[in-house]
Amino acid sequence: MTRLRLHPERHLVARIGWLRAAVLGANDGIVSTASLIVGVAAATPMQSDIMLAGVAGLVAGAMSMAAGEYVSVSSQSDTEQADLSRERSELSEDIAFEHDELAAIYVERGLDRELARKVAEQLMAKDALAAHARDELGISEITAARPVQAALTSAATFAVGAALPLLTVVLSPAGVLIPMVALASLGFLALLGAVGAKAGGAGAAKAMIRVTFWGALAMALTAGIGAIFGTVV
Known part of the structure; x- marks a missing residue:
């Protein structure tokens, strides 16, 4: 008898939670600092x-990123838990209706009604809440909100990103500090865009152009404001 061999697959969607927080944190660290x-x-x-100013920006930014990510992702987590709690209650009150509801979802996805009912029955026999969470609510282990992970990842990557322009300040001669920081930071942003795109399985060119454009715009605006206020004050 021939056995079906299953090869392990590593889907990129599993990275979406920490990857989003990491790229956002590092990008903000470089651009803001x-x-x-x-x-x-x-x-x-x-x-x-x-x-x-740079060190203060690093500390304040890292803490702000951590707090912002934690609050934002915690809100998502609270919503998910509320939905799961309501679904758990509905399963205990009328499991027959929930079975029909799940079967209807599978019919909409292309199964015939008899097969859909069998699939729903077998999945609910194993773990009814997990089946409804995944197929009715769209909540799975991969996409579930993780507030602490998002907060720590954002804070750490922001600090790393912010440290790069600070290091450039230390190594740059005073007379060319502004162009050196600007060019180095744009290079860091381009590299970050490429790495993020590679990790997410997307094209690098568009990501590199996107992050360097907004980084250059931010630095140009703050340089203009600094020059104006520096001559006034």
């Missing part, structure tokens, strides 16, 4: 002031 540094540098030549 580099923009802050360029803006302050345009207003004052004092490297100590520039470093102080």
Whole structure:
């Protein structure tokens, strides 16, 4: 008898939770800190002031990212748990109706009614709540909200991203600090866009153009504001 061999598959959608938080955190770290540094540098030549602003931006930004991600993803998690609780209650009150409801979902997806009812019956016999969570609510192990993971990932990657323009400040001569920080940061952003796209299985070129465009715009705006206020104050 021939046995069916199943090869292991690694689907990229499993990465979507931590990948989104990681890319967002690192991108914000580079853009916000580099923009802050360029803006302050345009207003004052004092490297100590520039470093102080950059370090403050790193700490404040990392904490803000962690708090924002935790609150946002916690809200998603609360909604998921409320839906699961309601579904659990409905299963205990009228399981026959829930069976019909699940079977109807499979009919809409292309199964004939008899097969759909058998599939629903067998899945619900194994784990009724999991079956309804996945196929009725769209909640699965892969897509479930993880607030702590998102918060820690965002904070850590923001700090790493913010450290890159700060390192450039340390290594750059005072006279060319602004162009060096800007060019290095755009290079970091392009690399980040390529890595994020590669990890997510998407094309690198579009991601690189997208992140460098918005990074360049942010730095140009803050440099202009720093130059204006530096001459006024």
